[in-house]
Amino acid sequence: MHDLKAHATPSVEMRRYLLLFLVAVELLMSFSFLGYIHVDPISITTAYLPVLVAGALTGPGEAAIVGTVFGLASMWKASASYVMAADQLFSPLLSGSPVGSLLLSVGSRALFGLVSGLLYMAARRLRSTAVWIAVASFFGRMIHSLMVYSVMGLFFPEAGFGPADAFSGFFTLSNVGANLFSAAVVLVFWQLTHSQLWQRFQRRLEISRSLDAGDRYHLLALAITIVVTMISVVAVTFYFVHRMDYVLEVNGITLTDTGYADMLHLQVQFLFGIVSLMILVILFLILNRRYTSYMALEGKLDSLTGVMTRRAFFPACSARLQAWKPQDGPCGYFVMVDLDHFKDINDAHGHPEGDRALKEVAQRLREIFGRDCLIGRMGGDEFALLVCEDLSPAEMEVALRRFLERVRKTSWDGHPLTCSIGALRVPEPRAPEELYLEADRLLYAAKEQGRNRYVIGEGETACAAGE
Numbered sequence: 001m002h003d004l005k006a007h008a009t010p011s012v013e014m015r016r017y018l019l020l021f022l023v024a025v026e027l028l029m030s031f032s033f034l035g036y037i038h039v040d041p042i043s044i045t046t047a048y049l050p051v052l053v054a055g056a057l058t059g060p061g062e063a064a065i066v067g068t069v070f071g072l073a074s075m076w077k078a079s080a081s082y083v084m085a086a087d088q089l090f091s092p093l094l095s096g097s098p099v100g101s102l103l104l105s106v107g108s109r110a111l112f113g114l115v116s117g118l119l120y121m122a123a124r125r126l127r128s129t130a131v132w133i134a135v136a137s138f139f140g141r142m143i144h145s146l147m148v149y150s151v152m153g154l155f156f157p158e159a160g161f162g163p164a165d166a167f168s169g170f171f172t173l174s175n176v177g178a179n180l181f182s183a184a185v186v187l188v189f190w191q192l193t194h195s196q197l198w199q200r201f202q203r204r205l206e207i208s209r210s211l212d213a214g215d216r217y218h219l220l221a222l223a224i225t226i227v228v229t230m231i232s233v234v235a236v237t238f239y240f241v242h243r244m245d246y247v248l249e250v251n252g253i254t255l256t257d258t259g260y261a262d263m264l265h266l267q268v269q270f271l272f273g274i275v276s277l278m279i280l281v282i283l284f285l286i287l288n289r290r291y292t293s294y295m296a297l298e299g300k301l302d303s304l305t306g307v308m309t310r311r312a313f314f315p316a317c318s319a320r321l322q323a324w325k326p327q328d329g330p331c332g333y334f335v336m337v338d339l340d341h342f343k344d345i346n347d348a349h350g351h352p353e354g355d356r357a358l359k360e361v362a363q364r365l366r367e368i369f370g371r372d373c374l375i376g377r378m379g380g381d382e383f384a385l386l387v388c389e390d391l392s393p394a395e396m397e398v399a400l401r402r403f404l405e406r407v408r409k410t411s412w413d414g415h416p417l418t419c420s421i422g423a424l425r426v427p428e429p430r431a432p433e434e435l436y437l438e439a440d441r442l443l444y445a446a447k448e449q450g451r452n453r454y455v456i457g458e459g460e461t462a463c464a465a466g467e
Helices: 012-030 049-057 060-077 098-124 129-138 140-155 163-167 173-193 196-211 215-250 257-300 310-322 342-349 351-369 393-407 432-448
Strands: 036-039 042-045 332-339 373-379 382-387 419-426 453-458 461-466
Touching: 012 049, 012 060, 012 196, 012 257, 049 060, 049 098, 049 129, 049 140, 049 173, 060 098, 060 257, 098 129, 098 140, 129 140, 129 173, 140 163, 140 173, 196 257, 215 257, 310 373, 310 382, 310 432, 332 342, 332 351, 332 432, 342 351, 351 373, 351 382, 351 393, 382 432, 393 419, 393 453, 419 432, 432 453
Parallel strands: 419 453
Antiparallel strands: 036 042, 332 382, 332 419, 373 382, 453 461
16 A cells, blocks of 8 residues: 655655656766865865755655765765875775765765754645745755764864864855755755646656556566666776776876776766766656657547546456466456435535535545556446555455545535445456456445445455445
8 A cells, every 4th residue: 555645745656756867866966066066175066956955855765765865975075195185084095094985975975864864854744835945955965064074074084074064154155155055955956846847747657657568578678778888987987097098108108006096986977977867867767758659549548637637547458467477476456436416415515525526536546545446437437447556454454444535524514425346356366357347246245235334255255344
């Protein structure tokens, strides 16, 4: 079961896409001029911004992951012999204190992500959420500096930096401008992911995924493409380092071992930049394909409720059941849902209110059963579902009770909206039309027992009933 939390909360899949996007952006900023401004004696960075965005849009865990990537990139850059002495403190190879450098470069940034994510989590629970998101973002740069300088003061006191340095010059014009810029960037992303346009886009991707039976094939093809591309990029990297060394030697310049290592170090940074761009392109291709698939399937969706039409539902069920493997366990449940006394609603309150009831049922089905479920409108007031989860009868009962409770919150003249349900457990693949007939018999058993209830069965046997 996938019980949605809030309308604007990203789905699990979308959170993964956002995390991958922000990791790629972090790598791109870390290995390009986009993320660093060098000021003697240390480097001031704007590469912390993806960490803040991750905390605002996803959560503390994702922000800590992006912070870890930020720290690893910083550690790699600090490990070249040509960097400034203050920057070498971030390298376990050059600082003289490997543990201290690891905690400074990676630990402080991961902690920064965790703390920022927790602050954004608290901000989301307050009124005027956008304002508090902006406030947390305004102080994000200072929080990053506080983490870094605190660890630096603890492990490298000889450098002369400590926690107090994080507050130094905080109210200068340049710092205030940088902090306002940070707040603006995070707030733009926050507002975007809470817009109706984004919610519609996310919903369409979820629908497309639920109808895409060939998804495994495309993921496999994508994985193979990524592996081949990575091998090719590594081969090109070492090839160019070798050729550059050869060209310099032909022109009378012989590199020392240290010089060759530094050139390889820079080329690997270039490699990471290419990898980050490749990730962004792959994400674009995945999302574009999903969205294109949705647009192709849009004509097969019921215009009123947004679920599949009967004509689209059965082929989608067939494809999903044919993709089932024995090691996946039972296929799930085939469920029939029928609105009780739907004709009375239309007759007493008009067809617009009947349409509202249908929309309500479709929305509650999506909320309770989530994206691992195919939902179709069979016609009139009847819906069918293929719940593709291995739920026990007890777990299915919990889901159905929750659905009935939520539906009953909609009422007319004090009369709540109710449904009758027949749920057929599907231990192995069968023709959807056969499942439909058996689930329909369970549905009418629920109606005969008084409506506003469910009957769960397996094969021809009803094994549970309730309201």
